[in-house]
Amino acid sequence: MDKNTRRKFMKTLGASIGAAGIIGSSSLLSSCNKVETVAGDKITLLTSSGELVEVDKAMLKPADMPSLSENQKRGREGLPGKSWVMVIDLAKCRNARECMKACQNHHQLRPEQHHINVLQMQDTEDTAPYYMPKPCKHCDNPPCTKVCPVNATFKRDDGIVLIDNERCIGCRFCVAACPYSARVFHWFEPRDAEKYEGVAYNIECNVPQKKGTISKCLFSADRLRDDKLPTCVSACPNGVYWFGDRNEDAVTNGTTKETVSFSKLVKDNAAYTLMAELGTKPRVYYLPPKDRTSPFQGNIEEHHS
């Protein structure tokens, strides 16, 4: 197969799989082994999770991917009527880091780049250490979008703060403005840059990533559009994450798929938001790390040095 056709295929499939949102942790979904039994022309393709897969050519169909500007336009508008919230149950987190891995695969991130980062926390010397997954808070008073000089990072009506990496000038003012250290910068070429070459930019998962621009957690806006839970939420083996639409007062657990009332969950468990005193109005709620079932095994020395 000559290079051009291959690239074209990669372009459409990369995008369509991106939209379908196959996540990296194949351990969770082990249902798609059928490709091997089908005979015929095989083609190597790149999934949005950053893995190369071999697919039979007959199985490909052209993807219905909006053009670049349309993608950016609808990406800026958001999903009508929704108001996304996340609840993180700190008592459940055991530092499995499946969220981090799946996220890095989905968003084309290097090992040191985290849209979600599981931190080892200890609030005072006497209190117990715990693990705290830290995604972007998608604040309702976002310090980052306030300072952006070119409107490259922006907030949508469904609450998500996104980045347009075709507009970003790389001034890193948003990094300085974010008190949660949620933003990462592409100091070098992004991971697997050559694999993603020619893939149409999807603003809702910020892939392909670009050198000299910003990235951060996007609540997997591309997956939400397909009625799928964010990558990290689905990847968690420990039932840490709840995610849903606050407008309909329901959140669903990514591991157990249980759906509960959002307001009841946060009220019954005395949920809090991180550094509420800063007035950023985060959309990510934490349930306190009470009654944890697994011991803390980290090293807390690094904390707040």
Place this chain on the structure above:
Amino acid sequence: MIKKLTLLIVVILFLSAQQGISQEWLVPADKQSIENPSDYNLENVKKGKDLYMTNCKSCHGDAGKNNSLALVPLPPDIASETMQANSEGSLFYKLSNGKGLMPAFETTLPEADRWLLVNYIMNYSPDNTPVWVDLPPVKARLKATVNTVNRLVEIFAEAENKTGNYSNLTETPVNVCVERAFGNLPIGQVLTDNEGNAEFSIPENIIGDEEGFVTVVVSLGEDFEAKKVTVEKLKIGIPKETPKLIKKGVIWSTNENIPMWMLLSYLGAVGGAWLAIIYVVFQIVKIRRLSKE
């Protein structure tokens, strides 16, 4: 030669498998021999099963179905040989203390409950006669309609009996849920009567879509194999509020929404300065013109 090679491969595979499981989970000898203080009987096993469903199933899966979560190392099925090779004391020790991804339940479950869990695991021991038998799910049929006037979900359930015919399903809980973005939110449970009928009164405060439409999902418990009934788009809910986040006059938004005072201050300051600059440039032109006088 080939035999030797095969042996070598087998050894390597064995060793690498060992690596994957990491080290053996050793239980101190005195802990291994502790006896279960609770009796092995139906009541205790059933209690243990309930505890298992809420605390353990998410990783270990259903007993005997080998459907545990794909973690490394793999959480063993409780009916498996690996699991059953443990003494009751060892099981108690392991689930109390935890290791790696396996939580230490001594922090969350009282000792008695932990022994009940051991009882449930022992139900699958090859040495025991099971007191609790996981029956295959019974085939059942559900019908549900929603009376929007009386705000009632009217349910009828029947199940396959031993003769292979369907008969009314009595005194059985039926779950009523409403559809949400990523799953079904339970709003209540109702028991069927002697005719297999049940009526569920829909609460007033169910949030629907923007127009108040709600999709109701009715289902039976895990003991039954029945299709869920989905009743779509009923105007029985309160319209969901969709407060606008992006309004006029917010600093974090785009230029269209910039606070007027900020825009005017900016434009005023910049305009004023540049008008003065243009005036000065005009003075320079004037100096040039004056040279010709």
Place this chain on the structure above:
Amino acid sequence: MEMNKIESPEESRKLLDKIVFDLTRSIVKKDELTRFWFFILIVFAGVGLWGWAIQIDQGLGVTGMRDYVSWGMYIANFVFFVAFSLVGFLISSAMHLLNIHWVKPISRVAEQVAIAGVALAGIIIVMDMGRPDRLLNVFLHGRFASPIVWDLTVVTTYLTISVLLFYIPLIPDLALLRDRLGDEVPKWKMKIYTILSLGWKGNAKQYKTVYHAMRVLMILIVPVGLSIHTVTSWLFAATLRAGWDTTIFGPYFVAGAFVAGVAAVIILMYIYRIRHGLQEYFEDIHFDKMAKLLVFVSLVYLYFNVNEFLVPGYKMKTAEGIHLSNIFSGGYSLMFWSVQISGLILPTILLLFKFFRKPLSLVIISVVVLATAWLKRFIIVIPTMEHPFLPIQNVPENFHHYAPTSIEIMITLFSFCAAILIISVLAKFFPVITIWEYAEEKGIDKKYLSEQPKN
């Protein structure tokens, strides 16, 4: 210094000839040292530009900056250059408007500093961008609510005003150069003087227009000058970070800028005095006055420093406490205390004594002040970023601390060489003192200025 009217026209003409000769000597003179100086500056600036080329090719990863310390030496340089340029506003506007006469010969030096500083501030900020190729986006999609847009606006405005404030009082001087230098300068240079002098005749109306335009600019530069440094401080103060989240950052930056700028002007005055033999023009008394000015601005700055560090240091709020411990007694303490003591407290005390207000000792003190002023910008930018609110985890070791790389040093070298180059070019092309204003101060009537020289 004093206004002593000279009666005889002969005397006036003679004195004017001397002034013009003295002040144009540096323009006319061709010497190896000047050429070597330009050569060195251009070579080093070129090396720095090469560093920028590497950075554009490989990404900002060639710097020591990473996700936590995401602003480094470039931003420190930017703040330094803005600070450096603010002296133009102080000396050639504020003090002029207050009718302080002794400052007149120094105005042009101050404007040289202002132009070089603000120009390089504008350039270095582009060099800090991850995507300098998208600079145009700031104009296409500029968000009026972003302090960066305000900063860019005010930097451009200040640069324009500074250039005009340099140019307008230069017009009568350009006419003098046009009329008097003759064959002493190459033809192309003479052509530049001729064009830029706008056919200046020196009539009363023209002088009136010059005075009027200067006055407009001097008033205009007051708000713009204050804005440029205040807005620069807002780049930090608009965030929530410990050490930056403070309300006095605007005046604190402005006060600090005056200290750096006055020191820079003193150094230049000294260099011109020695290099071009201008002892009679940049007199000892000028140095004495500038030293007193430096003491005054240092005291103001000290006052703001006390507010900036004592108040939060008294409370030691969580994040603020970590930040302050780091600079008071942690990794940055050596740098912090040497900056505060040798760059602020010690100069203030020493310059209270007349002995230290002599040119040589003053210039040595000024060099120390200017160098520590740069370090102070470094301390303002970096330690805050090394201590965010949440712990830095799961990243390589070099994400935790910042140390500039050789590329950053190269680009910084470029910026300094380019700034000095701008000053050197301005000093080589135009008199470093406004001749006509100086002559007037010496009591020479304006009519002699527009006379054609006899030979």
